[in-house]
Amino acid sequence: MYAARPWLRLFPEGTPADISVEYATALDVFDASVAAGADDPFLWYFDGVLTFGQVDAAADALASALVADGFSAGDRLAIYVQNNPAFVIGLVAAWKAGGIAVLINPMNQQRELRYMLTDSGAVVLLTLDDLYLSVAEPVIASGDTAVRTVITCSPLDFQTRDDERLFAGATRKAVPGTVDLVELIAAHDGSAPPAPAFGPQDTASLTYTSGTTGEPKGAMNTHGNLAFNAQVYRDWTGLATGEPILGVAPLFHITGLVGHIMFAMIAHTPLVLMHRFAPDVAVDAIREHRPVFTVAAITAYNALSTATGATPEDFASLRILYSGGAPISPAVGDRMEKIFGTYIHNIYGLTETNSPSHGVPFGVRAPVDEASGALSVGVPVFNTVVRVVGEDGNDVPAGEVGEFVTSGPQVVPGYWNKPDKTAESLPGGALKTGDVGFMDADGWFYIVDRKKDMINASGYKVWPREVEDVLYTHPAVREAAVIGVPDEYRGETVKAYVSLRDGVSVETAELVEFCKSQMAAYKYPRQVVIVDELPKTVTGKILRRSLRDGN
Missing domain, CATH: 3.40.50.12780 (ANL, N-terminal domain)
Known part of the structure; x- marks a missing residue:
């Protein structure tokens, strides 16, 4: 494949x-x-x-x-x-x-x-x-x-x-x-x-x-x-x-x-x-x-x-x-x-x-x-092979979700003075990326989310990326980040943080209903918080971990 x-x-x-x-x-x-x-x-x-x-x-x-x-x-x-x-x-x-x-x-x-x-x-x-x-x-x-x-x-x-x-x-x-x-x-x-x-x-x-x-x-x-x-x-x-x-x-x-x-x-x-x-x-x-x-x-x-x-x-x-x-x-x-x-x-x-x-x-x-x-x-760049593997480490069929494992001349040999971390993330020289996604029948790759960011709501898997993509289609939303938070009934439930586009206002209840109308019941956010700015790394990657730490 x-x-x-x-x-x-x-x-x-x-x-x-x-x-x-x-x-x-x-x-x-x-x-x-x-x-x-x-x-x-x-x-x-x-x-x-x-x-x-x-x-x-x-x-x-x-x-x-x-x-x-x-x-x-x-x-x-x-x-x-x-x-x-x-x-x-x-x-x-x-x-x-x-x-x-x-x-x-x-x-x-x-x-x-x-x-x-x-x-x-x-x-x-x-x-x-x-x-x-x-x-x-x-x-x-x-x-x-x-x-x-x-x-x-x-x-x-x-x-x-x-x-x-x-x-x-x-x-x-x-x-x-x-x-x-x-x-x-x-x-x-x-x-x-x-x-x-x-x-x-x-x-x-x-x-x-x-x-x-x-x-x-x-x-x-x-x-x-x-x-x-x-x-x-x-x-x-x-x-x-x-x-x-x-x-x-x-x-x-x-x-x-x-x-x-x-x-x-x-x-x-x-x-x-x-x-x-x-x-x-x-x-x-x-x-x-x-x-x-x-x-x-x-x-x-x-x-x-x-x-x-x-x-x-x-x-x-x-x-x-x-x-x-x-x-x-x-x-x-x-x-x-x-x-x-x-x-x-x-x-x-x-x-x-x-x-x-x-x-x-x-x-x-x-x-x-x-x-x-x-x-x-x-798609994979030159000289590069990317496998999509399941929990058992075996390749999954096209269209099925798994972890990306990358091999190629651009993959590092390891981490400085961290042999245990190297063995964990780079077994045999192939990088276990921690990114979860799938490859379609034409060879295009799609990222669903980071493996560690998956939310387990009543036994159902919810990938924050999917909820965020729905929120981005709302005309008021500039940026969005979704995390899982403890919930007595569901174990975890979905919580969204959003920042708004300049000059636009919206009620959080409207955003909840907007997602509810487009997603399965276990996926849509039960809580939405509007903030001025979302926490980011210096390169612009939104830090979901910072949001989780605040809950």
């Missing part, structure tokens, strides 16, 4: 199910792009421009400084930075020095930062000056981590615009006990470290899982993983050399790492960075740089669509749009298409699959399953 790959008919004639891997390591991808045109723009950051050659030289200098400071092959450099050029320079420098980049969410506070630095054993920390002063300094001073060198940077580096909407009152700060990134690069300008000795199987980065289902785990993204999925993005979307990428997703997240940085490298194309996502700032960047591609959570598209003064012409350059990180309701997808004038294609993957394991082929519209109302997340 899986080997037949019936979805190949969706592609132009002659498109292979498998592709030949072009680059062995992530650094090979970068080096090839430098060789293709060192003077071509790589990073656009407000009014600043860094070419591929300038990033190469800056990374060489930083890597030389690291090696001179005792950084050795396999050592970890933690990057605690927003979507700034410093992030990319630090990433490439870690590889040039033979090390591993540890990618840390800049929204993390002291407890979370301490955990990741301790878990990874990072010996160097690259961080924004204000983050160091407000969060990191006590963690480093405590002596709980292995960090011996702190390198600080400023959001004002590499540009002069100082956009007031992001940097109001910002100044470059002198931070005692740390080394300034720009000064360090200047001091080692013209230096280059010895060529590192690593291969595709070696770890390039530790990208921490979001922790939505427990303690964050450091997924070991190998050089081969990153190089392969960079190639998947390029070949899947057809983005041409020189067509800019809009960096909406956070770079510390696997979508930003692969779908922005690695993709820009392999396509030899500019990446537009904006420090952090703000809809009005993003629209300005679109107007100025006319990006062609982006991949982002649907919540980011939702925010862009309501940016002050945005017009359809502003979005006209965005020809290739993909959404990942959170499911798209068909109703929301249709609404976004009217606003952007372009169909938003689904793409699906996990931190452990280095972004895509599935995608909707560019130019093809994903089907909607008639029974569940779910929009397909696509």
Whole structure:
């Protein structure tokens, strides 16, 4: 059933199910792009421009400084930075020095930062000056981590615009006990470290899982993983050399790492960075740089669509749009298409699959399953096999629900220093995703929900995603999240949280009746709560766990 790959008919004639891997390591991808045109723009950051050659030289200098400071092959450099050029320079420098980049969410506070630095054993920390002063300094001073060198940077580096909407009152700060990134690069300008000795199987980065289902785990993204999925993005979307990428997703997240940085490298194309996502700032960047591609959570598209003064012409350059990180309701997808004038294609993957394991082929519209109302997340990408298995671990027939189990060159070998978790989630090298769904007879895959989010109401299974999709069809609903809560009679019952579209009001009883009219009696929510905003990860994924914890 899986080997037949019936979805190949969706592609132009002659498109292979498998592709030949072009680059062995992530650094090979970068080096090839430098060789293709060192003077071509790589990073656009407000009014600043860094070419591929300038990033190469800056990374060489930083890597030389690291090696001179005792950084050795396999050592970890933690990057605690927003979507700034410093992030990319630090990433490439870690590889040039033979090390591993540890990618840390800049929204993390002291407890979370301490955990990741301790878990990874990072010996160097690259961080924004204000983050160091407000969060990191006590963690480093405590002596709980292995960090011996702190390198600080400023959001004002590499540009002069100082956009007031992001940097109001910002100044470059002198931070005692740390080394300034720009000064360090200047001091080692013209230096280059010895060529590192690593291969595709070696770890390039530790990208921490979001922790939505427990303690964050450091997924070991190998050089081969990153190089392969960079190639998947390029070949899947057809983005041409020189067509800019809009960096909406956070770079510390696997979508930003692969779908922005690695993709820009392999396509030899500019990446537009904006420090952090703000809809009005993003629209300005679109107007100025006319990006062609982006991949982002649907919540980011939702925010862009309501940016002050945005017009359809502003979005006209965005020809290739993909959404990942959170499911798209068909109703929301249709609404976004009217606003952007372009169909938003689904793409699906996990931190452990280095972004895509599935995608909707560019130019093809994903089907909607008639029974569940779910929009397909696509078909397996090149060189990838996805099984749908039942509780017994055996494959289930097409149309039957089971857990996705993914195998391919993009699947990580394991979690950093967590052999038990690796054995549990990656038995035999195949990833048990925890996502539940089905494959139809044509090879399209549909996600029903996370396995751990299933609600058991009077012995009936209720998948939150199905209830949420119904709520999204109500004209007043902007976002929805559904959880199970204890119920004396049913064991569990369905509770919904919704936020409303601007300028619209609705009674909760109306929403209950709306769902009741469209769903089986055991599925519709008995309780609805209207909130201003739903809790989300920084990438826009709604946190059902936070809602459950509050009940």
